[in-house]
Structures are given as structure tokens and as C-alpha cells.
Amino acid sequence: xxxxxxxxxxxxxxxxxxxxxxxxxxxxxxxxxxxxxxxxxxxxxxxxxxxxxxxxxxxxxxxxxxxxxxxxxxxxxxxxxxxxxxxxxxxxxxxxxxxxxxxxxxxxxxxxxxxxxxxxxxxxxxxxxxxxxxxxxxxxxxxxxxxxxxxxxxxxxxxxxxxxxxxxxxxxxxxxxxxxxxxxxxxxxxxxxxxxxxxxxxxxxxxxxxxxxxxxxxxxxxxxxxxxxxxxxxxxxxxxxxxxxxxxxxxxxxxxxxxxxxxxxxxxxxxxxxxxxxxxxxxxxxxxxxxxxxxxxxxxxxxxxxxxxxxxxxxxxxxxxxxxxxxxxxxxxxxxxxxxxxxxxxxxxxxxxxxxxxxxxxxxxxxxxxxxxxxxxxxxxxxxx
Amino acid sequence: xxxxxxxxxxxxxxxxxxxxxxxxxxxxxxxxxxxxxxxxxxxxxxxxxxxxxxxxxxxxxxxxxxxxxxxxxxxxxxxxxxxxxxxxxxxxxxxxxxxxxxxxxxxxxxxxxxxxxxxxxxxxxxxxxxxxxxxxxxxxxxxxxxxxxxxxxxxxxxxxxxxxxxxxxxxxxxxxxxxxxxxxxxxxxxxxxxxxxxxxxxxxxxxxxxxxxxxxxxxxxxxxxxxxxxxxxxxxxx
Numbered sequence: 001x002x003x004x005x006x007x008x009x010x011x012x013x014x015x016x017x018x019x020x021x022x023x024x025x026x027x028x029x030x031x032x033x034x035x036x037x038x039x040x041x042x043x044x045x046x047x048x049x050x051x052x053x054x055x056x057x058x059x060x061x062x063x064x065x066x067x068x069x070x071x072x073x074x075x076x077x078x079x080x081x082x083x084x085x086x087x088x089x090x091x092x093x094x095x096x097x098x099x100x101x102x103x104x105x106x107x108x109x110x111x112x113x114x115x116x117x118x119x120x121x122x123x124x125x126x127x128x129x130x131x132x133x134x135x136x137x138x139x140x141x142x143x144x145x146x147x148x149x150x151x152x153x154x155x156x157x158x159x160x161x162x163x164x165x166x167x168x169x170x171x172x173x174x175x176x177x178x179x180x181x182x183x184x185x186x187x188x189x190x191x192x193x194x195x196x197x198x199x200x201x202x203x204x205x206x207x208x209x210x211x212x213x214x215x216x217x218x219x220x221x222x223x224x225x226x227x228x229x230x231x232x233x234x235x236x237x238x239x240x241x242x243x244x245x246x247x248x249x250x251x252x253x254x255x256x257x258x259x260x261x262x263x264x265x266x267x268x269x270x271x272x273x274x275x276x277x278x279x280x281x282x283x284x285x286x287x288x289x290x291x292x293x294x295x296x297x298x299x300x301x302x303x304x305x306x307x308x309x310x311x312x313x314x315x316x317x318x319x320x321x322x323x324x325x326x327x328x329x330x331x332x333x334x335x336x337x338x339x340x341x342x343x344x345x346x347x348x349x350x351x352x353x354x355x356x357x358x359x360x361x362x363x364x365x366x367x368x369x370x371x372x373x374x375x376x377x378x379x380x381x382x383x384x385x
Numbered sequence: 386x387x388x389x390x391x392x393x394x395x396x397x398x399x400x401x402x403x404x405x406x407x408x409x410x411x412x413x414x415x416x417x418x419x420x421x422x423x424x425x426x427x428x429x430x431x432x433x434x435x436x437x438x439x440x441x442x443x444x445x446x447x448x449x450x451x452x453x454x455x456x457x458x459x460x461x462x463x464x465x466x467x468x469x470x471x472x473x474x475x476x477x478x479x480x481x482x483x484x485x486x487x488x489x490x491x492x493x494x495x496x497x498x499x500x501x502x503x504x505x506x507x508x509x510x511x512x513x514x515x516x517x518x519x520x521x522x523x524x525x526x527x528x529x530x531x532x533x534x535x536x537x538x539x540x541x542x543x544x545x546x547x548x549x550x551x552x553x554x555x556x557x558x559x560x561x562x563x564x565x566x567x568x569x570x571x572x573x574x575x576x577x578x579x580x581x582x583x584x585x586x587x588x589x590x591x592x593x594x595x596x597x598x599x600x601x602x603x604x605x606x607x608x609x610x611x612x613x614x615x616x617x618x619x620x621x622x623x
Contacts, residue, residue, distance in 0.1 A: 001507065003500075004496075004504075004507070007493075007495045007496060007500075008495060010495065011494070011495045288491065289491075289493055291491075292487075292491040292493070293504075294452075294476070295450070295452060295479065295485050296479070296480065296485070296504060296505045296508075296552075297476050297477065297478075297479040297480020297481070297483075297505060297508050298476065298480075298508065299473055299476045299477075300472060300473070300476070378447075378452045378453075379443070379444075379447040379452045379453050382452075382487065382491070383443070
């Protein structure tokens with residue numbers, strides 16, 4: 001029977017190729033949309049430590065300066081294991097398009113709050129001892145060919161006391177992730193003390209405090225406790241679990257996920273109409289052949305199965321190729337979008353949904369021709385032929 | 386089965402129609418295509434059915450081949466009352482007992498001659514090699530063993546019909562039903578097909594029922610019955 005399905009699959013090569021291409025492009029688009037939607041959902045593979053982290057921002061304007069002195073008061077809140085802080089700014093290497101995301105952090109507490117990050121002990125020691133030292137992510141090393149020991153100038157818009165805007169840093173080590181934490185883009189970690197001492201404005205301030213608590217169940221209680229500390233201060237703070245913060249940020253940008261889902265549904269429906277019309281036309285052309293098969297003794301179910309299996313073969317072949325191309329494309333996009341949308345990945349769930357949709361598309365597109373074949377009157381079909 | 390029962394089966398006609406009526410609805414009108422028709426065809430017979438268009442010949446063939454059901458009456462073939470069979474059982478019965486030869490050959494264009502002939506054998510438990518062997522034997526019988534790998538589009542009309550006959554006989558069916566087998570062929574090719582059918586009847590003992598408009602084709606059969614307005618007769622209506 002499979003040989004018969006395969007022989008039929010090979011007929012009308014031009015039409016079949018165009019149908020396969022349509023399905024392939026639809027699932028390529030669908031796969032990319034699912035991955036981008038995932039990026040906007042703020043869901044990432046999390047390490048255990050990530051679920052224990054909380055972030056404190058300026059309540060009035062997130063990522064606006066807050067006094068670094070808040071850190072000591074936050075550290076005293078019961079339930080907090082460690083606190084760090086950071087000031088982030090956009091830097092560039094040699095030309096403005098060579099983007100580098102700079103984090104000015106206190107070297108002593110960074111790895112306490114981020115136990116899911118790892119630096120070789122000798123490199124960590126060197127960095128802690130080097131005031132203008134920096135740790136780079138592997139992606140940054142790969143992108144610009146940097147190695148440990150390199151002295152690199154990072155351009156910025158932050159004015160220094162000497163009138164310059166370039167930060168000369170020495171690469172002392174490479175910072176890696178473990179336990180699935182997402183912290184792997186083109187980031188460079190410099191000392192907060194270096195930034196704060198050299199810059200002209202916003203001295204003694206940071207953008208973000210990051211806290212590590214003992215248990216995820218404590219996050220609600222601890223966040224209230226932190227924000228209560230600064231209720232009469234200026235600025236006030238807002239503290240949330242790190243992941244929740246990310247999701248809120250994406251939600252603030254509009255419900256992009258819902259729009260992308262809508263587009264994906266439209267892609268699916270248009271594909272259903274295209275493949276359905278082609279399958280209907282193909283089956284109608286071959287009604288006399290189906291009638292002959294029935295006359296030869298093939299059962300109704302077997303002939304109907306022939307129609308459906310062809311629809312499944314077209315949708316699965318085109319769909320799987322499209323999905324594979326989507327995975328390759330996402331792999332490339334991931335690198336480019338890391339800064340803007342770090343969670344753009346093809347998840348197992350997205351793959352499972354895509355395959356389920358391929359089967360649904362095949363069954364729905366093949367349903368009408370299959371029904372026609374099921375109801376086929378053999379003598380009428382042979383008579384018409 | 387006892388010896389007496391076997392003997393009784395042999396003495397019974399292979400095809401036995403009793404009071405077969407077929408009604409069709411055309412809009413609000415009911416048309417009686419077959420009128421309480423009786424027919425007995427002995428094993429090994431070569432029967433031609435003639436008659437004008439719309440007389441009910443093809444309907445009768447469809448009922449004999451289990452492609453259609455009578456509105457009333459009994460259709461017993463080789464002792465089996467096929468009018469009582471379910472759709473699925475009827476499909477299985479067709480696969481084992483009937484070989485169809487169509488006017489327009491109805492070969493599957495994507496399959497080679499050999500694959501077309503082997504098609505009914507897909508419903509058996511034979512191995513691929515055995516199916517191929519039997520298909521080649523059938524093609525050899527119709528004189529087309531050298532065209533086995535050719536697709537229908539690469540064959541002449543006569544050759545296509547011979548492939549159609551090979552497909553019809555490959556399962557060694559009880560009965561061959563031929564619907565205008567020479568209707569789409571020129572005289573020479575038609576004669577070759579008729580000679581082939583005669584050969585299958587005389588030398589291989591096949592029971593053949595053939596619908597035809599052509600008196601020349603009907604003359605090749607052992608006997609001819611005439612259909613007119615749903616009734617069978619020995620003589621054509623004047």
C-alpha cells in the first residue's frame with residue numbers, strides 16, 4: 001500500500017512541489033513566530049538560582065538612578081542572603097554598530113547573587129585585583145576575537161572627568177553560565193568602582209539592585225519589606241522576582257504574544273485553505289481511479305486512507321522541512337537578537353505544537369476529499385469517466 | 386463438503402439472478418431500470434449482453450459485479466447470495482471472485498503495466514516476489530511480457546486493454562465481467578481482445594459476461610442475450 005501512496009505522491013510533480021513549498025514556508029514562518037512569541041513571553045530556561053533572585057528598581061522610572069547606599073539597608077532585610085547592584089550602559093567597540101552591553105558591578109558580591117555564573121578562580125582573582133579589569137562573555141570573545149589579557153577601549157556616551165567617553169578595560173577572564181542560566185550575550189562586566197569614580201554624573205547611584213533570597217516562597221514577603229524601607233525615601237523602590245520583572249517589561253510593550261499568536265493562526269488557516277483546495281482538486285481528478293480500486297476489491301476505508309495519507313505526507317514533508325529551516329534560522333537569529341529579545345528559542349513545546357498542527361492541517365485539508373471518496377459511488381464514478 | 390453437495394454445486398448455474406429489480410430516483414420520478422429479471426449463467430459460459438443505451442445492461446453488470454445492489458430480488462453467484470453482503474464483505478468478495486474489464490481500461494497512470502496487473506494482488510497475503518511472478522504470468526498470457534515496465538501512456542489502446550484483462554485475471558476470479566471491452570478500440574485491436582477473451586473462456590474455462598453494442602463482438606461469444614427496457618430476451622426487439 002505504501003508503494004501506491006508513494007507512486008501517487010510522485011505524480012503531478014510541479015503541483016506537488018508548489019504545495020510542499022507553501023506548507024514549508026508556512027511552517028517556517030510558524031516556527032519563527034512561535035520562537036519570537038516565546039521571546040516576548042519572557043520565559044527562559046531558568047536555573048534554580050534565577051528563581052531565588054529579586055530585582056529592585058526605581059519606582060518612578062525603572063532603571064533610573066538610585067543611591068548605592070540602599071544596598072546596605074536592603075542587605076539587612078530578613079530572608080536576603082546576598083545583594084548586588086549594577087549600572088548598565090550601552091558601549092561599543094571601535095564602531096557604534098559593534099554593540100557591547102556594559103555592566104558595572106561590585107566584584108565582591110556578583111557571584112554571591114549569581115551562583116549560576118562561573119569564572120576560573122585565577123581569572124576571578126586577577127579581575128578582583130585589577131581596577132580597570134573586566135570579565136567578558138564567551139560570545140563577546142568569539143565576536144571580536146578578544147582574549148584574556150587584551151586591553152580594549154569601549155566607547156560610550158558617559159562623560160568622564162577627563163572629558164573622555166572611552167573606557168579602557170583589560171580582559172581578565174571569561175564569565176560563563178551553568179545550570180541553564182541565560183546570561184550569555186555580548187556582555188562585559190567592569191568594576192562599579194571604576195565607573196563611579198571616573199564618571200561626571202550620577203555618582204553614587206546604580207540602576208538596579210539584585211537580591212538573592214533563601215526560598216522562592218519568600219519573594220513576596222521580602223519584596224514588601226524592601227519597598228517598605230524606602231516608602232518615605234526618594235526615590236521609592238519597586239521589587240519583584242527577576243523573571244516577573246522581565247515579563248512585566250514585555251507586557252508593557254503591548255501584548256505582542258497575542259498578536260503573534262493571531263498571525264500564526266492566520267498563517268495556519270490560509271495554509272489550510274490552500275492545501276485543502278489542492279487536495280480537493282487532486283482527489284476530484286482521481287475519483288475514477290478510486291472507483292477502480294474499489295471495483296478491484298479495495299475497501300472503502302483503504303481508499304479513503306489513501307487520500308488522507310497523501311495529505312499527511314504532503315503536510316508532514318513540507319512542515320518538517322519548514323520547521324527544520326525555522327530551527328536553523330532561529331539559531332542564527334538568537335545570536336543577533338540576544339540583546340533585544342533573549343528568549344527567542346525553539347522550545348520542545350513549539351515543536352510539538354507545530355507537529356500537531358501539521359497533522360491537524362493534513363487531516364482537515366484531506367477531510368473533504370476523504371469524505372468524497374468515502375461516499376463515492378463506484379458505478380457512477382466509472383460511468384462519468 | 387460431501388460428494389453429493391459438491392455435485393449439486395457443480396450442477397447449479399454459476400450466476401443465478403431471481404426476480405432482480407432495480408429502481409432509480411431521477412428527481413421526483415422513479416425509474417425501473419431492471420424489471421424482475423431472472424438469469425442463469427452456467428460455469429464456463431461466454432455470454433454477450435446486447436441492447437440499446439439505457440436498456441439496463443451496465444446496471445445489470447454492476448449488480449453482477451457487486452458494485453450496486455438490487456432494489457429487490459436475489460443475486461447468487463457461485464452459491465453465495467451477494468445481495469446480502471455488507472459493503473466491506475462485498476469488497477472482499479469482489480477481490481476474490483470478480484475480474485472487471487472496462488471500456489476505458491482504467492489503468493492507474495502512475496503505475497507500470499506490471500504494477501497495474503499486480504494491483505489486485507495487494508489485497509492478498511502473497512509476498513512481493515510472488516505478486517510480481519503472478520503479474521508477469523498474466524502479462525505473458527496476454528502477450529505483453531515485454532511491455533511490463535511501460536506506463537499506460539506508453540502503450541497503445543489495444544495493449545492497455547490487454548493489461549486491463551491481465552489485471553482482471555491475475556487473481557484467477559470466478560467470473561470475468563467485461564463492459565464494452567472493444568468499445569474504444571479499432572477493429573483489428575478489438576478482434577485481438579475478443580480472441581483473447583475466447584482463449585480465456587475456451588482454454589482456461591473462464592466464465593465471461595460481456596456487455597457490447599457491437600454484433601461482431603457479440604458473435605464471438607457462445608450465446609447472446611438482448612436487454613430492452615430492463616427485460617432480458619433471446620431476441621433483439623424489432
